[in-house]
Amino acid sequence: MIDESIVHISSAVISASTPLLFAATGELIVERSGVLNLGVEGMMLMGAVTGFATTVTTGSPVLGILAAAAAGAALSLVFAVLTLTLMANQVATGLALTIFGIGISALLGSGFVGQPVPALPKLDIPVLSTLPVIGPVLFGQDGLVYLSVVMTAGSAWFLKRTHTGMKLRAIGESAQSAHSLGLPVIRMRYLATLYGGAAAGLGGAFLSLSYTPMWMEGMTSGRGWIALALVVFGSWRPWRVLAGAYLFGGVTILQLHAQGVVHLPAQVFSMLPYLATIAVLTAISAGPWRGRLTAPADLGKPFRPPV
Amino acid sequence: MTMIVTRRTFLAGSAAATGALALGRPGRAFAADPLRVAFVYIGPIGDHGYTYAHDVGRKAMEAHFGDKVKVTYVENVPEGPDCERVIRQLATSGNQLIFSTSFGFMEATIKVANQFPKIKFEHATGFKRTPNLAIYNARFYEGRAVLGDIAGRMSKSGVAGYVASFPIPEVVMGINAFTLAAQKHNPNFKTKVIWVNTWYDPGKESDAAKALIDKGADILSQHTDSAAPLQVAESRGVYAFGQATDMTPYAPKAHLTAVVDQWANYYIDRVQKVMDGTWTSSDIWWGFKEGLVGLAPFNASMPADVKAAADKLKADISSGAVHPFTGPIRNQKGDIVYAAGQKATDEEMLKMNWYVAGVES
Numbered sequence: 172m173i174d175e176s177i178v179h180i181s182s183a184v185i186s187a188s189t190p191l192l193f194a195a196t197g198e199l200i201v202e203r204s205g206v207l208n209l210g211v212e213g214m215m216l217m218g219a220v221t222g223f224a225t226t227v228t229t230g231s232p233v234l235g236i237l238a239a240a241a242a243g244a245a246l247s248l249v250f251a252v253l254t255l256t257l258m259a260n261q262v263a264t265g266l267a268l269t270i271f272g273i274g275i276s277a278l279l280g281s282g283f284v285g286q287p288v289p290a291l292p293k294l295d296i297p298v299l300s301t302l303p304v305i306g307p308v309l310f311g312q313d314g315l316v317y318l319s320v321v322m323t324a325g326s327a328w329f330l331k332r333t334h335t336g337m338k339l340r341a342i343g344e345s346a347q348s349a350h351s352l353g354l355p356v357i358r359m360r361y362l363a364t365l366y367g368g369a370a371a372g373l374g375g376a377f378l379s380l381s382y383t384p385m386w387m388e389g390m391t392s393g394r395g396w397i398a399l400a401l402v403v404f405g406s407w408r409p410w411r412v413l414a415g416a417y418l419f420g421g422v423t424i425l426q427l428h429a430q431g432v433v434h435l436p437a438q439v440f441s442m443l444p445y446l447a448t449i450a451v452l453t454a455i456s457a458g459p460w461r462g463r464l465t466a467p468a469d470l471g472k473p474f475r476p477p478v
Numbered sequence: 479m480t481m482i483v484t485r486r487t488f489l490a491g492s493a494a495a496t497g498a499l500a501l502g503r504p505g506r507a508f509a510a511d512p513l514r515v516a517f518v519y520i521g522p523i524g525d526h527g528y529t530y531a532h533d534v535g536r537k538a539m540e541a542h543f544g545d546k547v548k549v550t551y552v553e554n555v556p557e558g559p560d561c562e563r564v565i566r567q568l569a570t571s572g573n574q575l576i577f578s579t580s581f582g583f584m585e586a587t588i589k590v591a592n593q594f595p596k597i598k599f600e601h602a603t604g605f606k607r608t609p610n611l612a613i614y615n616a617r618f619y620e621g622r623a624v625l626g627d628i629a630g631r632m633s634k635s636g637v638a639g640y641v642a643s644f645p646i647p648e649v650v651m652g653i654n655a656f657t658l659a660a661q662k663h664n665p666n667f668k669t670k671v672i673w674v675n676t677w678y679d680p681g682k683e684s685d686a687a688k689a690l691i692d693k694g695a696d697i698l699s700q701h702t703d704s705a706a707p708l709q710v711a712e713s714r715g716v717y718a719f720g721q722a723t724d725m726t727p728y729a730p731k732a733h734l735t736a737v738v739d740q741w742a743n744y745y746i747d748r749v750q751k752v753m754d755g756t757w758t759s760s761d762i763w764w765g766f767k768e769g770l771v772g773l774a775p776f777n778a779s780m781p782a783d784v785k786a787a788a789d790k791l792k793a794d795i796s797s798g799a800v801h802p803f804t805g806p807i808r809n810q811k812g813d814i815v816y817a818a819g820q821k822a823t824d825e826e827m828l829k830m831n832w833y834v835a836g837v838e839s
Contacts, residue, residue: 176692179688179692180689180692183685183688183689186681186685187681187685190681277522277524281524284524284526285526285705285727285728286727287727287728290713378680378681382680382681382684383680383681383684383704383706383709384709385680385705385706385709385728387525387526387680387704387705388522388524388525389522389678390680390681390704392676392678392679392680392681392682393679394681423682423685424685424689427672427674427685427686427689428689428692428693430671430672430673430689430839431670431671431672431693431838431839436645437642437644437645437673437675437839438675440673440675441673441674441675
């Protein structure tokens with residue numbers, strides 16, 4: 172009984188955290204390249220509706236997931252063309268992208284409201300998933316959950332250990348210097364932005380295919396904005412962003428379970444995930460683990476290659 | 479005829495429209511002219527919940543009057559400065575009757591109504607009235623009492639889970655009406671409440687539903703707008719009630735019924751009154767009797783006696799034979815709030831901020 176509720180609660184925490192993790196790890200790469208894309212919410216919704224519609228139409232969740240990533244990337248391409256090629260203001264364009272994403276996803280999804288779709292199958296890892304409690308929690312989730320952790324690990328490795336990752340960081344710190352060293356600033360920013368869009372799209376697909384397997388307008392309910400905040404609080408580092416996402420998801424679920432047991436006003440409970448995440452991530456940033464905490468120096472600044 | 483306007487194109491075009499009005503003196507409405515009616519919605523009409531239900535009423539009204547009305551609606555209007563601009567724009571562009579359908583539009587509607595004394599305004603779920611601003615609301619607690627009656631008969635554990643939005647009187651009243659009706663059959667019936675502090679967040683609503691089932695609930699009710707709790711109920715094998723519209727497609731086995739908002743009769747009545755010149759600023763709180771509140775079809779799996787009892791309770795509430803808030807009613811501390819036979823007044827219900835015994839929040 173107790174084992175069972177631990178499994179239920181832990182699985183709920185994982186579900187609540189995974190969409191945030193997808194969107195935040197993607198946005199982290201984008202911001203490390205010096206681009207600030209505030210359209211995460213819109214790209215998540217595009218991923219959610221496309222993933223859902225594709226799965227319903229083709230019957231294949233794998234195609235649905237791929238389509239969701241492609242749709243998120245497609246929307247981010249609009250952003251990239253406007254801000255990187257046409258030099259539009261990144262903040263304004265990102266906000267517009269969110270509004271556009273909300274609208275276009277509602278339009279595309281209007282025929283799919285109320286349709287059922289089977290939830291993503293759980294990928295039970297042989298032997299390990301039969302362990303008590305930790306088996307179903309750690310080794311009995313669906314593929315997207317594992318993918319989100321793999322993408323976080325991949326981002327950390329990419330940024331720290333690869334040559335290309337170093338170039339990406341250099342571009343984010345000083346596009347001018349990177350350009351004068353011969354690095355392809357605009358091209359790399361394009362690729363980073365597309366990756367961020369695809370990751371946000373996956374986060375949306377997780378919502379509409381696994382978390383709550385359905386499509387409804389605006390179903391992300393502000394998760395894109397929380398992902399953006401997590402990138403800042405995680406000081407642009409993948410593992411800290413993962414910690415932030417799981418902390419936020421964890422407190423969100425635990426406060427629901429605490430209601431009726433601990434007697435506090437309902438409003439206090441709803442503040443808890445935000446308070447806890449801010450407190451812990453601020454403590455990490457202020458503590459002895461402090462590293463370089465500032466934003467990439469060229470974040471949000473347009474770059475025009477000198478002629 | 480319907481003009482579909484989004485808030486953004488609407489505001490962008492408003493400068494031009496105002497200019498045009500300033501040139502030509504607004505002509506007096508002749509008898510043959512259609513009555514111009516406007517609706518202001520907080521959400522998208524595709525929300526399959528609150529705004530969707532208002533829009534169903536709007537369509538029924540339009541179908542009823544045909545060419546005699548010209549209807550405009552603006553969706554996705556946020557509560558705040560934008561809504562005042564939208565309402566004022568609708569007033570200056572020749573609408574004669576304007577429905578603003580969300581609680582948070584209250585102050586803005588009053589402000590605009592005072593500036594346009596010849597235009598008639600109607601505000602849903604508010605509590606402030608002026609000579610040209612009427613208010614209307616539905617007695618959803620009547621429907622929730624019937625849900626409680628069904629829950630009391632269908633629940634084996636005697637514990638219901640309630641996914642709740644905000645602790646405001648409208649929601650508190652519903653939780654209490656639900657619990658009191660269930661306790662008629664099972665005096666030990668408990669309602670466990672989880673607040674999600676949002677009207678609409680499918681993910682959070684589903685998490686709350688899961689937590690409630692983990693806490694022992696075998697039947698779920700909700701006062702939030704998405705179908706996510708129903709989906710959880712379906713997958714975990716418990717019963718649930720839908721919200722605002724029939725949500726059966728999301729949970730064919732779990733969905734027992736739903737309290738359905740049916741605004742059509744009211745909208746038809748009010749438009750007719752404006753046409754007849756008998757419109758007055760009224761304060762309407764209609765329920766089952768006037769058809770403003772209804773129930774979705776019962777699930778086929780419900781036993782016949784439970785269905786019959788639910789129908790009977792609905793009829794009794796409708797006729798006034800039964801009032802969901804009839805004493806003895808105790809609060810959570812066990813104190814008597816209403817003595818045996820005493821009924822809560824409308825005013826008391828609209829300020830309700832306490833829970834009846836058996837509610838765990």
